[in-house]
Amino acid sequence: xxxxxQAFLFLLLLVAESCxxxxxxxxxxxxxxxxxxxxxxxxxxxNQPKMRECGRLILxxxxxxxxxxxxxxxxxxDTDISxxxxxxxxxxxxxxxxxxxxxxxxxxxxxxxxxRGWRRGDTALYGVxxxxxxxxxxxxxxxxxxVRYWMKKEDANEIxx
Numbered sequence: 001x002x003x004x005x006q007a008f009l010f011l012l013l014l015v016a017e018s019c020x021x022x023x024x025x026x027x028x029x030x031x032x033x034x035x036x037x038x039x040x041x042x043x044x045x046x047n048q049p050k051m052r053e054c055g056r057l058i059l060x061x062x063x064x065x066x067x068x069x070x071x072x073x074x075x076x077x078d079t080d081i082s083x084x085x086x087x088x089x090x091x092x093x094x095x096x097x098x099x100x101x102x103x104x105x106x107x108x109x110x111x112x113x114x115x116r117g118w119r120r121g122d123t124a125l126y127g128v129x130x131x132x133x134x135x136x137x138x139x140x141x142x143x144x145x146x147v148r149y150w151m152k153k154e155d156a157n158e159i160x161x
Contacts, residue, residue, distance in 0.1 A: 030074040031083060032138075033058040034148055045139045045147050050159070054149035057138060059125060064099065064113075072104075076148075081131060083109055107131045111138065 034055040046054035063073060067085045075081035083101040086108075091097050095115035102108055111127035125146040127138035135156035141147050151159070 028072075028074055029060060029063060030076045031060050031063055032076045032148065033060065034076050034078055043141045043145070043147060045141045046149065048149075050151050050155040051137075051149040052151065054147055057125065057146045057148045059113075059123065059146070061123075064111075067099075075103075075109075075129065075136075079136075081105075081129065081136075083129075101129075103129060103131050105132045114140075 034057055043054070067073065067088070069085050069088055072082050072084045075083050082104040084104075085099065086102050087100040089097045089099055092112070097113050099111045099113070100109070101111070107130040109127065109129040111125065114124040114126070115122070122143060123146075124140035125138050126140060129136040129138075130153075133153055134150045135153055136148060136150045138146065138148050
């Protein structure tokens with residue numbers, strides 16, 4: 001319980017001190033919060049070849065649920081990527097939906113959300129964010145565990161072949 005309170009307080013501090021503002025000075029909270037941006041040997045997804053900066057990820061669920069097409073939001077505090085929603089949630093099956101975005105550098109992004117239980121935090125995330133020079137991957141690593149890492153675009157393209 002103490003660790004979750006510490007994480008919550010850290011998030012509040014991070015939001016208060018790191019305002020990303022739109023042109024009308026309304027604070028924009030990012031879609032994702034990241035922690036532990038180094039390799040965690042206990043998480044299989046963080047130990048893949050050519051991946052960089054693997055970190056646990058927390059989805060800003062309220063922000064995702066209230067976004068509308070055309071709305072722009074920061075991807076995370078530790079990147080300069082902005083995402084513009086191009087298509088609102090599409091249901092792919094029971095408890096599974098996807099969201100599509102465009103990046104501020106002309107790339108695209110897809111997020112798939114799988115609700116695996118009745119608890120709000122038991123959501124598996126899978127996704128990809130294609131930017132000009134990097135590809136960010138969002139992957140599930142177990143119950144209440146999602147991670148984000150990135151690869152150079154050329155490395156990701158080679159793996160896809």
